[in-house]
Amino acid sequence: MGKEVSAVWVLDDATNQKLNEIRKVLYIFGIEPGPVYGHITFAHFLDVDVDEILEYTRRFAAGKSSFHINCNALGYLSTNCIACIPSTSGKLLEYYEEYHREFDSYCNVWTKAESGLWLPHISLFYSEIIDMGKVLGEMAKRFVQFSGKIVRLELSIVNESGFDIIYSHKLD
Numbered sequence: 001m002g003k004e005v006s007a008v009w010v011l012d013d014a015t016n017q018k019l020n021e022i023r024k025v026l027y028i029f030g031i032e033p034g035p036v037y038g039h040i041t042f043a044h045f046l047d048v049d050v051d052e053i054l055e056y057t058r059r060f061a062a063g064k065s066s067f068h069i070n071c072n073a074l075g076y077l078s079t080n081c082i083a084c085i086p087s088t089s090g091k092l093l094e095y096y097e098e099y100h101r102e103f104d105s106y107c108n109v110w111t112k113a114e115s116g117l118w119l120p121h122i123s124l125f126y127s128e129i130i131d132m133g134k135v136l137g138e139m140a141k142r143f144v145q146f147s148g149k150i151v152r153l154e155l156s157i158v159n160e161s162g163f164d165i166i167y168s169h170k171l172d
Helices: 013-029 050-061 090-099 132-142
Strands: 003-011 039-048 067-078 081-086 122-126 146-159 162-170
Touching (some): 003 013, 003 050, 003 090, 013 146, 050 146, 067 122
Antiparallel strands (some): 003 039, 081 122
């Protein structure tokens, strides 16, 4: 039986620090922001064989180098989620397309290459009760486009309480 598995690019500390600076506006709204776990999900598999996707990911990661992303916008991912949106170009797009050559049929609609709906993003804040327009407005005041860096690839199994990382590869 298959599992639900996510493949993510993990950001470096300097990029997370920039994102945490933006999130400090949450104090204005009486919310203490915990540290961000900066990552970009580039594949979310449904009902996939863990051993097969793990082996495939190991092969894919071999020889991959860290790379930069252009964090060029803030916006709504949904009406309840504010995200930093990097440019879908360069190595981010190249590696996405390469990784999805196999197992794409197991991906959910939002990460499946075939659907064309993938929007790389770094979630910054989610709430169903806060006026997100005000939060986004305050975040936008602090946001300046910047270059971020991807330094690791992780593969995680989704479980009832979150996820368990089953593979972590530091990029050269």
